[in-house]
Amino acid sequence: MAGTTKKDAPATPRDDAEQQRLANVRPEGWRNPQPATRYHLAIIGAGAAGLVAAETAAALGARVALIERAQIGGSRLNTGCVPSKALIRTSRLYAEMRDANHYGARAPDDIPPDFARAMERVRHVRAHLSGDDSVQRLIAAGVDVFFGDARFESADCLRIGEQALRFDKALIATGARPSIPDIPGLKQAGYLTNENVFDLTRLPSRLLVIGGGPLGCELAQAFCRLGAKVTIVQDKPLFLPREERDAAQLLSDAFARDGLEVRLNTTVTEVRSSNGCKQVDLVSDNYRNTIEVDAILTGIGHVPNVQGLGLDTIGVDHDAERGIHVDDFLRSSQPNVYAAGDVCMEHKYTHAAAAAARIVVQNALFHGRERLSELVIPWCTFTDPEIAHVGLYVREANRLGIPVRTFTVPMHEIDRAVTDSEERGFVKIHVKGRTDRIIGATIVASHAGEMINGITLAMVAGLGLRGLGRVIHAYPTQAEAIRRAADAYRRTRLTPRIRERLGRWLAR
Ligand SMILES: Cc1cc2nc3c(=O)[nH]c(=O)nc-3n(C[C@H](O)[C@H](O)[C@H](O)COP(=O)(O)OP(=O)(O)OC[C@H]3O[C@@H](n4cnc5c(N)ncnc54)[C@H](O)[C@@H]3O)c2cc1C
């Protein structure tokens, strides 16, 4: 596996679930088909972007080749979203059980988590969902599936081992891989990344998580709730540096309540192994100390997979950090070669990769003129509470010279949040100047990921806060906080003049 050391690398248990998943995403004894004379679209990488492009193009009648070097489903299914969200769910359950008293329920004082069973469930969930990404389904959809490393031989030919695939258009959807911190001793001591952490069957008693982005935050909290003593080290003053400060602060508070050891503004300077443990030197400002852990998980970002593709041979501009350089139509510097997903996009999310793939199918095969910049892309970090965002942040609006007015509703004012004891967080909606046009929103709430979709829908449909105020939200739901923000906007329309007129009317 790229980016992980053999030392510490756990082996995935070959249980029934795992065999079912592999039969779907990388069948044993697979033989590549005889290539067609020419494909309308050849796609490299069968992750979120590649799969959506392949299925969409094939459904529209195109001849499609899909080439995957590892496992169909890419990081979403195998090493990212699906296993992490499955593990997070079990960890949330343990947190709730420990909190039973608060809900007027009784539970034993000590509920020792069963990590092996939680991981067994992760494998079951992954196997279940692998059916949707299976080779069999792709074949039935009319897609030619090839396993192997793809490399451009010319601007209309790809090579996979002995086979040559000719194409009219190509899509590079090779994703990204974990970036590994350059810390003396880390490699020798051994570390985990998202590529092998879900293969663990035994809980590390003491875990160090390096990186306080979405990956580090989600998994640090989950492992802590599953019983590990977790230290999380983030080089910046707050977690999730892109998010608004009050949102990131609420997350730090939640971590403290969970019992995570939080080390902000901190870097790891050296790792040493001794007696099966890892001694880790940390530096925060001028303070230095050493902690001892059993395992280290790195989550300091992902870098695009651009190497080994023969990009220079065919003149596709790229670099190691940004990946493939594309224009707003997702076209590379080689006009018949496109890219989508983590290999070329700043927003590295499954739904963003899928939306970009749909754009490529339209633009590459049907002379479409769809633009990446027109997408409204929400995202969510699935910690507890969840932190979701869409559109502009205030600092971005300021940079662009857009005047901003913000309407904030704290979750403790929302009945459903109170009945569910999920009162931490807020809904914050930004509008442009004196208008009701929504330009962005941040939600911190237990189910922020579900709630942000309503605001995204409004933004895409051009529905302003005034329109949102007319939408009846079922009572009691946490999404009512969105309507409350719209009410707050409506009250600002009540100018003293209107108020005076209303007063006169009522006094008649
Ligand atoms: C732990 C974790 C949790 C995440 N959680 C979420 C989440 O909750 N929500 C969310 O939206 N996003 C989440 N993400 C991000 C999401 O997984 C990615 O943004 C998304 O999977 C990107 O899809 P992609 O198709 O661009 O790339 P990938 O899914 O990485 O697919 C690329 C594929 O290309 C193949 N490939 C690479 N090079 C070659 C080659 N030369 N030849 C043939 N095949 C090749 C790879 O094997 C891989 O299968 C998470 C990521 C991680 C790591």
Ligand SMILES: NC(=O)c1ccc[n+]([C@@H]2O[C@H](COP(=O)([O-])OP(=O)(O)OC[C@H]3O[C@@H](n4cnc5c(N)ncnc54)[C@H](O)[C@@H]3O)[C@@H](O)[C@H]2O)c1
């Ligand atoms: N819910 C989600 O959508 C979700 C969840 C997990 C991962 N992902 C995706 O997976 C990818 C990887 O996630 P990530 O969190 O690793 O990437 P990231 O780049 O978003 O965050 C990395 C974090 O590590 C910190 N960091 C960098 N170097 C460090 C160092 N040497 N020491 C300490 N901290 C350091 C950074 O300040 C940053 O906060 C991202 O593209 C992300 O979008 C998404």
